[in-house]
Amino acid sequence: DTAVSQTPKYLVTQMGNDKSIKCEQNLGHDTMYWYKQDSKKFLKIMFSYNNKELIINETVPNRFSPKSPDKAHLNLHINSLELGDSAVYFCASSPQGIDNSPLHFGNGTRLTVT
Amino acid sequence: AQSVTQPDIHITVSEGASLELRCNYSYGATPYLFWYVQSPGQGLQLLLKYFSGDTLVQGIKGFEAEFKRSQSSFNLRKPSVHWSDAAEYFCAVGAVNYQLIWGAGTKLIIKP
Numbered sequence: 763d764t765a766v767s768q769t770p771k772y773l774v775t776q777m778g779n780d781k782s783i784k785c786e787q788n789l790g791h792d793t794m795y796w797y798k799q800d801s802k803k804f805l806k807i808m809f810s811y812n813n814k815e816l817i818i819n820e821t822v823p824n825r826f827s828p829k830s831p832d833k834a835h836l837n838l839h840i841n842s843l844e845l846g847d848s849a850v851y852f853c854a855s856s857p858q859g860i861d862n863s864p865l866h867f868g869n870g871t872r873l874t875v876t
Numbered sequence: 877a878q879s880v881t882q883p884d885i886h887i888t889v890s891e892g893a894s895l896e897l898r899c900n901y902s903y904g905a906t907p908y909l910f911w912y913v914q915s916p917g918q919g920l921q922l923l924l925k926y927f928s929g930d931t932l933v934q935g936i937k938g939f940e941a942e943f944k945r946s947q948s949s950f951n952l953r954k955p956s957v958h959w960s961d962a963a964e965y966f967c968a969v970g971a972v973n974y975q976l977i978w979g980a981g982t983k984l985i986i987k988p
Contacts, residue, residue, distance in 0.1 A: 766919070803914075804981075805920075807976065854919075854920075864910060864925055865920070867912075867920045870917075
């Protein structure tokens, strides 16, 4: 049973396209996150939702839009893809706020923009 | 400013040798501290965490970490590494408002 699953695992697309990455967790967690990991392995939080409400919205281009239809899902839609968007995107979830509960990560989606 | 520093970008250790990965943090309050491991092509997995109490914390896969408030450190240790321990290791501090502050990671390379 996969706890946090994200699809697709790999995504290769051209500049200017629009793409979505889906994430689902079956852990019953209240909080979900999107992280971006660049080529230097640096992890940067992008968004966080708690019970379908946006609670963290870091400085990311507004071409990135998260959508949480229910607390088990947090999808990431990206418009007008750019070369610099190439990275690995990780979905994660936690029972409650990060400050006292660990994250459970998906296996990542490697996005390559050509 | 809150920050996490992992001074070693990569470390090479012989299989069977002991390991210590360094982590220093800067945080105003009592921190929640985490170590995560990322195997190639995988997401991050929690190794261990410190919230309060005993400053020596045991984790999975034979890892342990010690919180030293006076040194603002939370170093990760393992007495004897296995080839399967080769991975990227991340230290993180749990801040308020659902934020995690991440170190830049240390890549562990195991020599046969």
